[in-house]
Amino acid sequence: MPSTTSTELDATTALRKLTGRDDAVFHDGQLEAIQALVDDRRRALVVQRTGWGKSAVYFIATLLLRQRGAGPTLLVSPLLALMRDQVAAASRAGVRAVAINSANPHEWEDTQAKLAADEVDVLLVSPERLNNPRFRDEQLPALIDRMGMLVIDEAHCISDWGHDFRPDYRRLAELIGRLPDDLPVLATTATANARVVTDVAEQLGSVDQVTTIRGSLARTSLRLGVLELTGSRDRLGWLLSHLAELPGSGIIYALTVSAAEDTARLLREGGHAVRAYTGRTDPEQREELERQLKGNELKALVATSALGMGFDKPDLGFVIHLGAPSSPVAYYQQVGRAGRATDNADVLLLPGREDAEIWHYFATSSMPSEERAAAVIGELSDTPLSTPALEALVNIRRTPLELLLKVLDVDGAVRRVQGGWIATGQPWTYDRERYERIAEARAAEQKSMIDYERASTCRMEILQRDLDDPTAAPCGRCDNCATPWFPTDVADDAARVASSTLDKVGVEIEPRAQWPTGATRLGVEAKGKIPEDERFEPGRAVARLTDLGWGGVLRELFSPGVADAPVTDELLGACVRVLKDWGWVQRPAAVVSMPSRSHPELVDSLARGIARIGRLEDLGSLDQLGEGSRGGPGGNSAYRLADVWGTFGVSDQLASGLSALAGQPVLLVDDRIDSRWSMTVAARELRRHGSGSVLPLALAVVA
Known part of the structure; x- marks a missing residue:
């Protein structure tokens, strides 16, 4: 038998402290990832199912690197809810973690003082913070000099092909290029197919330089199903009829803000303890709603994708979709919130006729056009121009304008500075081929989602195959492998109430x-x-x-x-x-x-x-x-x-x-x-x- 290394002993001790269990052992691949980072100081990509323990890898690796004299870990995290959970998890492991984001910029001076005193083990930042001019130009260089490890959570956001691509994440490739070759870098995700894995690995360095640890994405606790009902009246009537029967507390996903708010109001009027959670929800209220769901004070949150990556309630009992996401990959990411620490959780999709229209709207609104890009670059010079001032010069609304500026910033055509935006003067060409390929990929994903809805084969296996999981196999639990586990009736009084609400x-x-x-x-x-x-x-x-x-x-x-x-x-x-x-x-x-x-x-x-x-x-x-x-x-x-x-x-x-x-x-x-x-x-x-x-x-x- 091989001898136990000091890294393994130290990592096991940290794991047991993190979990609070003296008999805790690593899942397959966890120790391998930690050793690649700590002993070999490599760049690693971990693609593992939700609940596998990716955060344990980077928290334990941080502790071990710090014990060996390394500086703090910089952890790039996409969502405020995710940051809150990560800070709480870190403290349980004895890791001193602090976050800096749009909700707490006033705390940055205190954070700087703690960093200077070497009292921070992990600094969590949003990808948007990386391009804040003051942070990027004044604080990030010093962080890079002291950094012990870089962690990119939800790394599929780096890739154009990821279901939740974000322009700010693409900037991370530039940051990685500035790091020493022997500085450990870890990228993690639960939702990456082969194309995304290759793309992310290339941005970490090269496919050959990156240790990729990929496990089975099967979720044995989930019981998947699809129930096609005639229209909104019957779908809402089904929720009114059967929400109370679903196990524990959970999430009901809707595709639009108004659908989430209308559904929450209907269910609340029907006596169910539910609340809406959308992009319109204030940050303070979001935190309180998350707390209420985690404490089982609510039966469900009716949410848009604003409640997504990283929300951690291990005993979440169900996820219902009132309308389908635009891809099986996005669907897998959202249903992955359920059954992380339970043997059973129910997942049901209630597709709607309006789904395709909504998919089309979101897909087209996020794609920059050549005409708009040229108009923005043409109005900028070496004198900073604020976003509101630029908005008055180009016919683009604020939100898509900000998205386009981020894309052009990553492409090197514009740069955010104190006071606004400037043109860099660097040659820039609209990458039409790239955007056409992305559009084709999105269309293929939508078709795959419809195939999932209509399938007669195992639903978990379909999701695994869409994620290019080589271990894909029938689950034996879904409505196609076994008999449908969910009721299909809609009570007459519930249908009448739903009709009244919809009317x-x-x-x-x-x-x-x-x-x-x-x-x-x-x-x-x-x-x-x-x-x-x-x-x-x-x-x-x-x-x-x-x-x-x-x-x-x-x-x-x-x-x-x-x-x-x-x-x-x-x-x-x-x-x-x-x-x-x-x-x-x-x-x-x-x-x-x-x-x-x-x-x-x-x-x-x-x-x-x-x-x-x-x-x-x-x-x-x-x-x-x-x-x-x-x-x-x-x-x-x-x-x-x-x-x-x-x-x-x-x-x-x-x-x-x-x-x-x-x-x-x-x-x-x-x-x-x-x-x-x-x-x-x-x-x-x-x-x-x-x-x-x-x-x-x-x-x-x-x-």
Whole structure:
């Protein structure tokens, strides 16, 4: 028998301290990874299932390296929830870990002092922090000089081919290139197929230089299933009927924020202890919701992908998907939250007809276009320009603009500095081939997800094969290997409650209060605060396009290729219910319609119908001046405003009608509201021509 090395003895002692068990032993591959880092000082890639113990590898390796005189570990971690769990886990192992991220920048001075005193074993940073100008230029060089190990958690984010690719992660390849060859580097992930593994290994150095430790991705605790139901009513009815029967507490994933919020509200009204967790949830509230779920104070969190990588509740009993993610790899990552320290956990997918539309939206919105990239580079120089200032010069909304800047930064075309962004002057070419290949890969992943839903073979084996796991084999537990383990009925009363919830109408439309920065450069003769007597009052729409209930009807109405037609009795009735529940201070006396290029018959018939049913005066439509708005989607506020500025007019006949109302409110009717600038400019014209308060009413909110 080979002799036990000092590394193995020290690592085993640390493992038992970490787990609190005197009989703890390493899983296959854990000690091998630790020895590669500590003894051989190599670069390693660990691809292992969720719950295998990847964090134990880097915490124990850190302790051993520190005992041998190494500096602190820099751990790049993508999510705040993940950081919180990692700091807590580190303390259990006797590892002094601190995090610096967007939620605690005020703590950086204390962290610096601890680093200077050598009182930090692991510094956790977000990938975005690596490109913070002050951190990158002033603090990172000193960290690199002292660093004992670099750890990249959720390393699939490095790769274009990873299901959760992030531009900031690509910057890590540059950081790795600056490190000494003998400085240990560890990359970990649970969701990487062969293409991603090769890509990450190459960014760590080269495939030959990297020790890759890959184990079986089978999750023997998970019982997978797919239940196809007719529509949102039956899916929500199923949750109402059977949520209480699911083991322990868990996560219900939804594809959109509005779907998560609507579902959480429905289940809460049905007596279930659930809350919504989305990108709109405040960081402090997220932390409290995570705590409540971990403490089993909640039956479930209804979450978007905002609750994903790294959330650690070992006894999570179930994961339900209300709509499918766009790839089996992303699906495997999310269901991996369940059954990490239990023998059994239930995983059920309830796919929806709207899934493909949502996949398409997210896939196209994240891909930079050559035209937009060239516009951004063309506006930058060696003088820093802030993101808001740049936004006023290019027709790109803030979020996609920030994403594009990150991509161009990694490509070397622009650079973030104190005060904003500059152009580097380096030659840059749009990599069309790369983006086309990524788009093709995304389309293939979507097809694989549909294949998973419709499969008659083992579901775990399908997920393993999509991750190129050579150990893929039938699990013997899923609904295809055995009999379906889940009930398929929907209780009548639950279906009725779901129908009632889905039938609810009325989404508030908040008025704009400020003209956008930079609009004057585009010919808009307005800036600063919008006078209150020129704004519209809070308005209403039937529903959001992303809503589970009426959203489906509206998405179909506004689908490309659907011909303009008069409003249906169903939608007109929904508008009447919105008006009935409005609760305005003063009832409107008249209706004015917006001019529409795409749906003139729909808008005109809607306005006339409301006027007839409500016995309101029909004042007709605003005039459309010149060529009118192009009405295209996207673009930032300044450009969206400039697009509609000066395109609405008040005819003499309409002005006379407004004057006769003597300041009484009017309804301003439109088909869809997106940026709210069309409604803002139109309301301003009406108010300037003697109208009383303007109350917007639309069929849909694009959100």
